[in-house]
Amino acid sequence: MEGGFGSEFGAAGEKLDPGLIMEQVKVQIAVANGQELLQRMTDKCFRKCIGKPGSSLDNSEQKCIAMCMDRYMDAWNTVSQAYNSQLQRERANM
């Protein structure tokens, strides 16, 4: 990012709104997180559902992948909640 945080002007000399920058950064972070999730989910579900790769994804493999995706999301949410609770507990103890 030309100029970086702290400069008031963009590359074209326009005045930058910090609020806008923050919103754009948040969006970029959200997109990156989504991509990360997708990448790991694809990896895990491929391992679980595809045995010997055939010439196409058969019905059972597709069903498995679909369920796997949902379970991975469930797992992600469970982990997120558990970690969050743990952090709260640690902060309370400090």
Added chain:
Amino acid sequence: MRGEVIIPRRASCWQTREGRSRGRAVCPEPVMEASSPAGLGATDPQLQHFIEVETQKQRFQQLVHQMTELCWEKCMDKPGPKLDSRAETCFVNCVERFIDTSQFILNRLEQTQKSKSAFSESLSD
């Protein structure tokens, strides 16, 4: 800081105008409190706070990604129509044990460093 887990440093170091003029990237330190990182003093405090908060959030997200991946290997057999209670309990335990492991490693490392006086001398600054 007591209670902090080892969080892999994945957050990028924010290039600030000040950092560039000093010829180095200024990397925000892991913060639980809202203290300002050294070197970012000249930055808009609103943006500075924003960076701290977002960095913290990102560390959290990264750890969730990492733990989900690890715990999936340990807790999931075949993906079913729903997450059964046994698997769910396993995930919760997994998260807590992972954090315990991280803390254990930190503590033991600290202990072994204290007992070796030459080691701790070289580390103190």
